[in-house]
Amino acid sequence: MAPTSETLTAERILEATEEVLRRHGPAKATVVDVARALGVSHGSVYRHFRTKAALREAVTKRWLDRTSGELSGIAAADRVPEARLRDWLAALFAAKRRKAGEDPELFATYMVLTDESGSAVGEHITDLESQLTRIIQAGVENGDFAATDPEASARAVFQATGRFHDPRYAREWDEPETETDFTAVVDLLVQGLRRDPHGTT
Numbered sequence: 001m002a003p004t005s006e007t008l009t010a011e012r013i014l015e016a017t018e019e020v021l022r023r024h025g026p027a028k029a030t031v032v033d034v035a036r037a038l039g040v041s042h043g044s045v046y047r048h049f050r051t052k053a054a055l056r057e058a059v060t061k062r063w064l065d066r067t068s069g070e071l072s073g074i075a076a077a078d079r080v081p082e083a084r085l086r087d088w089l090a091a092l093f094a095a096k097r098r099k100a101g102e103d104p105e106l107f108a109t110y111m112v113l114t115d116e117s118g119s120a121v122g123e124h125i126t127d128l129e130s131q132l133t134r135i136i137q138a139g140v141e142n143g144d145f146a147a148t149d150p151e152a153s154a155r156a157v158f159q160a161t162g163r164f165h166d167p168r169y170a171r172e173w174d175e176p177e178t179e180t181d182f183t184a185v186v187d188l189l190v191q192g193l194r195r196d197p198h199g200t201t
Contacts, residue, residue, distance in 0.1 A: 022106045022109065026109050053116070056116060067092070071088055071092060071131055075088055075132070082145075093173075111167050111170075129155055135154075146194060146195060153193060157193075160185065161185060163185075164182050
């Protein structure tokens with residue numbers, strides 16, 4: 001048990017919740033288990049998170065935010081937009097594949113939690129699409145991309161690459177041809193972004 005003399009913060013509760021989820025899975029993990037891991041009463045946990053659902057939503061958001069944080073630096077970098085776009089998509093794929101491969105129990109748990117956590121997942125996707133929009137907008141501004149609607153293009157790029165970041169495809173991520181397929185899809189998308197919709201390039 002963690003020492004109770006330490007200040008109980010939302011972050012400590014979320015860390016403990018992640019460990020409890022890893023150990024027990026989403027079906028069996030309880031707020032009492034989290035409190036026990038922290039050496040506090042379950043009432044102390046409820047003072048930070050009013051319901052079990054709120055706690056699960058918060059731990060899901062924390063997990064998703066780690067990926068967003070990794071990618072935001074690439075989106076904001078002062079580099080050629082095409083290189084940024086390629087690096088951003090590769091980093092998204094790598095982050096999701098790493099999570100699935102390094103901690104499969106927790107990844108499986110989060111697949112369950114993300115199905116429950118509509119707002120956390122929606123906010124995550126909105127954040128990722130806004131990062132993509134910034135990259136594509138920068139490409140339009142410097143003449144690299146001919147996209148007439150960077151926001152719509154960002155949504156299309158995100159959806160077109162779903163096989164490489166949507167957890168439903170996790171089983172395919174380590175197949176031998178996946179890396180080749182990823183490169184081919186990204187090349188095609190970049191080519192499409194460069195193409196003038198009126199027929200010139």
